[in-house]
Amino acid sequence: MSDTALLWRQYRLERRMFWRNPSAAFFNFLLPLLFLALFGAIFSSSQSELDVIVPGIASLSVMSTTFSALAFNMTFLREQGILKRVRGTPLPSTIYLGGIALSAVTNTVIQVAIITISGKLFFGVAWPQEWFELIVFVAAGVICFASLGVALSHFIPNFESAPAYVNAIFLPVIFISGVFYDSDTAPAFLLDIAQILPLKHLIDGLSGAMVTGVGLSDNLGSLAVIGLWAAAGIALAVRGFSWESRRS
Amino acid sequence: MMADARRTNRVGCGQYRQDPETPLPGDLGMIASVTSDAAIEVRGLRKVYGDIEAVRGIDFTVRRGEIFGLLGPNGAGKTTTVEVLEGYRDASAGDVCVLGYDPARRERALRERVGIVLQSCGVYRHVSVREVLTHWAGLYPHPRDVQEVIELTGLGEKADARTRQLSGGQLRRLDLALALIGDPELIFLDEPTTGFDPAARRSAWNTIRSLKALGKTVLLTTHYLDEAQELCDRVAIIKGGEIIAEGAPSELGVGGEIRYKVAYRNGSGELTSQETDDPTTVLFELTRGALDRGERLEELSVTRPSLEDVYLELTADE
Numbered sequence: 001m002s003d004t005a006l007l008w009r010q011y012r013l014e015r016r017m018f019w020r021n022p023s024a025a026f027f028n029f030l031l032p033l034l035f036l037a038l039f040g041a042i043f044s045s046s047q048s049e050l051d052v053i054v055p056g057i058a059s060l061s062v063m064s065t066t067f068s069a070l071a072f073n074m075t076f077l078r079e080q081g082i083l084k085r086v087r088g089t090p091l092p093s094t095i096y097l098g099g100i101a102l103s104a105v106t107n108t109v110i111q112v113a114i115i116t117i118s119g120k121l122f123f124g125v126a127w128p129q130e131w132f133e134l135i136v137f138v139a140a141g142v143i144c145f146a147s148l149g150v151a152l153s154h155f156i157p158n159f160e161s162a163p164a165y166v167n168a169i170f171l172p173v174i175f176i177s178g179v180f181y182d183s184d185t186a187p188a189f190l191l192d193i194a195q196i197l198p199l200k201h202l203i204d205g206l207s208g209a210m211v212t213g214v215g216l217s218d219n220l221g222s223l224a225v226i227g228l229w230a231a232a233g234i235a236l237a238v239r240g241f242s243w244e245s246r247r248s
Numbered sequence: 249m250m251a252d253a254r255r256t257n258r259v260g261c262g263q264y265r266q267d268p269e270t271p272l273p274g275d276l277g278m279i280a281s282v283t284s285d286a287a288i289e290v291r292g293l294r295k296v297y298g299d300i301e302a303v304r305g306i307d308f309t310v311r312r313g314e315i316f317g318l319l320g321p322n323g324a325g326k327t328t329t330v331e332v333l334e335g336y337r338d339a340s341a342g343d344v345c346v347l348g349y350d351p352a353r354r355e356r357a358l359r360e361r362v363g364i365v366l367q368s369c370g371v372y373r374h375v376s377v378r379e380v381l382t383h384w385a386g387l388y389p390h391p392r393d394v395q396e397v398i399e400l401t402g403l404g405e406k407a408d409a410r411t412r413q414l415s416g417g418q419l420r421r422l423d424l425a426l427a428l429i430g431d432p433e434l435i436f437l438d439e440p441t442t443g444f445d446p447a448a449r450r451s452a453w454n455t456i457r458s459l460k461a462l463g464k465t466v467l468l469t470t471h472y473l474d475e476a477q478e479l480c481d482r483v484a485i486i487k488g489g490e491i492i493a494e495g496a497p498s499e500l501g502v503g504g505e506i507r508y509k510v511a512y513r514n515g516s517g518e519l520t521s522q523e524t525d526d527p528t529t530v531l532f533e534l535t536r537g538a539l540d541r542g543e544r545l546e547e548l549s550v551t552r553p554s555l556e557d558v559y560l561e562l563t564a565d566e
Contacts, residue, residue, distance in 0.1 A: 001386060013375070013383055020374035080370030085426070088334060088364040090356045091387045243336075 003095055010091070010099030018103060028069065032061040032111055033118070039180055040123050047124055049181075054119035055206040056179035059199060061111035062141040063174070066104050068166050070149035073100065075162045078153070083243045105142050112138055116210065130209040133216040137205035140226045144198050147233030154240040173199050198229040287312045287434050287465040288333060292342035295328050295489075302328045304489035305342065312433075315456065315466040317480035317497075319473065321563055325489040326469045327367060327438060333467070334364050334436055347434055360388055363427035363435040367442075373412040377403055377422060380411060381429055388430030400458070401425040402451055416443045424455065435459060437468045441475060453478055473556040483555070487563050497555045507553055510534065513546040 001009075019025055036057045043049035077083045077100075086096050119125035128134050156165045176190050177183060177199035183191060194200040201222035208214035216223070288310035295303040303325040310316040318326045331337045333344055335351035335358070344351060349358040372380055378394060385391035398407050401421045406414060414422060420443060427435055437456070441449045456479055459466055470476055476483050477497045484494040493500055510530050511521035524530045527550050538545050 006387070009383065009386055013372070013379075016379075017372060017374045077370075081366065081368060082370045082372065084336070084366060085364075085369045085371065087336070088359065088362075088366070089384065089387050090359040090430075092356065 003092065006091065007095050007098055007102075010096060011102045014099050014103035015106065018107075028065065028107055029111065029114075032057055032064060033114065035060065035180075036115060036118060036123075044123075050119075050123045051125060051211045052178070052182045052207070053180065054115065054123060054125045055210045056203055058112050058115045058206050058210070059141065059177075059203040060174050060179045061115060062108055062138060062202060063145050063170065063199060065107040065111055066142050067145035067149040067152070068170055069104050069107065070100070070146055071152045071156065071166050072159075072162050073104075074150055074153035075156045075159050078242065079159045079245045081244070087243045101146055104146060108138065108142055119210070125211060128210045129213040130215055133205065133219070134209035136216060136223070137202060137209060137219075137226075140205075140223060140230065141198070141202040144202075144226045144230035144233055147230060147237045148198075151233050151236035151240065154236070154242065158245070173197055176200075178203060196225075198226045201225045285312050286310065286345075287347060288316075288467060289345040290329070290333070290342070291344075293329065293332065293339055293344060294341040295325070295332060295337065296340040302489055303332075306484075306486070306489070306491045308484050308491060308494060310465060310467055312465050313460065313463050314481040315460055315468060315479050317476040317483035318467065318469040318486060319471075319476055319483055319559060320486035324486040326486055329486070330436055330438055330467065330469055334362070335359070360430065361433045363430060363432035365423045365427045365435070365437045365440050367438045369423065371411050371419070371422060371426070374410060376408050376410055377414070377425075378407045380422070381425055384426050384429045390431055391429055392431045394429070397425050397429050400428070400455055402448075402455075417445065417448050420444065421448075421452070424452065428459075432464070434465045434467070437466060439470055440468065441470075441472065449475070473554070473559055477555045485559060485562055492562050493558070498552070500555060500558045509551045509553070510549070511551075512548040515541070515543050519547070 036053070039053045039057070040050065043053060074083075087093065116128060120127055152165065152169070153162075156162050174180075176186075176194045177197060178186065178194065179199075183194050183200055183203075186194070204222045205216075205219050205226075208216075208219050286309050288308075290306060290308050293303055293306050294301065306325075306329065308316075318329065320326050328337065332339050333346055333351055335354045338352050347358060347361055349355055351358065372383075375383070377398065381394045381397060385394055395407075398404055401424050403418065403421055403425060406418055411419070411422065420440065424437075424440060427437075440456070441452050444452060453475070456466060456468070466479075468476070468480065480497055482494065482496055483500070484491045485500075486492070507523045507525060508527040509521055509523050510527060511519065512534070514520050522530065531550065534545065534548075
């Protein structure tokens with residue numbers, strides 16, 4: 001079987017397993033949509049607020065489907081010994097991990113699509129103006145947050161503690177970065193922190209693509225910050241990668 | 249000189265695989281001819297973790313088509329040794345050769361010919377036994393039939409159950425099924441029957457014997473001495489990272505000689521026993537004396553030491 005066929009098989013198995021675990025699928029898709037519905041309702045009188053919320057939640061989806069999902073997933077697979085078992089088969093490691101990553105990216109694409117459509121249908125946000133910019137930023141965000149999620153999994157000692165580790169990063173980052181409000185109105189020191197982190201720049205890019213029409217050429221700085229985090233994430237994910245959980 | 253021989257052995261290992269007809273010069277040729285019927289060769293293997301030396305220079309050879317057992321107490325270095333052979337760990341020193349490959353290089357061609365049952369290892373949860381076996385079969389160039397492997401490992405009734413609904417013993421049988429699905433030449437079994445009830449163990453033993461009948465090579469680690477005695481052609485006993493005895497289970501003795509135990513109830517009704525390496529003479533003198541005195545030797549028995557006796561004696565802490 002060719003490597004492409006192997007990748008396709010692995011991807012299909014990952015998708016099947018994802019849909020057969022309804023609680024995981026439910027949270028994966030429903031949480032961002034719940035946020036969208038709630039904040040949409042709260043800010044329903046103000047179009048300018050809605051214009052902030054929709055790209056903000058789209059960015060949150062990118063982060064939750066890659067960073068959080070892969071940090072959980074890799075911790076689980078490592079602790080269960082599934083990574084080790086696969087390592088003993090002829091399946092090339094890159095194809096196996098590629099199948100897992102593609103499955104995560106599929107969730108990202110589905111969610112961003114749902115949010116974009118909901119934004120248009122329910123919240124009066126226009127169709128994205130800069131499609132190419134949208135694709136570039138989602139792709140950059142996926143690479144950045146997926147590699148950071150895998151890198152984080154190296155530091156999580158066991159699956160029980162995974163939610164604590166993931167949420168200790170995920171929750172502060174989404175609040176600081178302005179998922180739910182325009183971060184430019186936040187106190188200066190919070191804005192300074194947000195400027196260093198990748199999520200704010202993803203929100204700026206998606207906001208430009210979906211709402212304001214600020215083009216890619218004006219958001220290159222944001223793309224560069226995401227790129228730097230992606231480089232660090234990839235280096236950490238590859239360097240520290242372990243096929244087995246640490247034993248004392 | 250010794251180091252030289254080891255290095256050339258590694259070269260010979262690779263060369264032999266590619267060109268079996270070419271004779272190799274000198275003692276190198278001798279090593280290669282040994283290699284030809286060896287599935288696994290281990291020479292001077294050491295493995296150090298930090299300042300702990302888990303494996304302290306061991307040598308053994310597993311011939312093609314045999315069931316070879318590695319026995320030893322917990323922490324003796326069995327699993328470390330097997331994991332080096334499986335390609336999970338690099339050796340700190342020494343040479344290992346598995347089916348003509350260096351496992352540390354993790355070549356796909358080697359992994360296609362080897363099946364592995366790890367000690368404790370999870371499996372995909374939200375798929376059925378049949379689905380996971382079918383998926384696994386697709387990873388190998390010449391897999392066995394999925395249904396046949398399901399029957400062979402006694403998973404017929406659970407074939408369409410999700411793996412997370414299986415009991416511990418059934419999961420262990422799935423481990424074995426996953427190791428066999430690629431129709432490997434060499435199978436590593438790390439404590440394959442732990443947690444089995446006696447009937448399941450018997451049936452697993454039959455499966456393992458059937459592998460031997462197919463000409464497969466099996467490297468087995470186990471805590472159960474009856475399992476080793478039942479299945480293995482040869483065993484090596486590891487203690488403290490060193491091999492302290494090696495041979496056929498029935499021929500293993502302490503200090504190279506077999507101590508028979510002769511026991512009987514004497515004239516005053518006491519159970520007496522004595523150990524000897526010459527049971528013929530002992531029995532002759534015992535029975536002659538008894539006949540002369542007109543006694544019967546009640547409950548007379550001669551027993552060879554079981555693998556368990558040998559094992560306990562060898563692994564006892566002084």
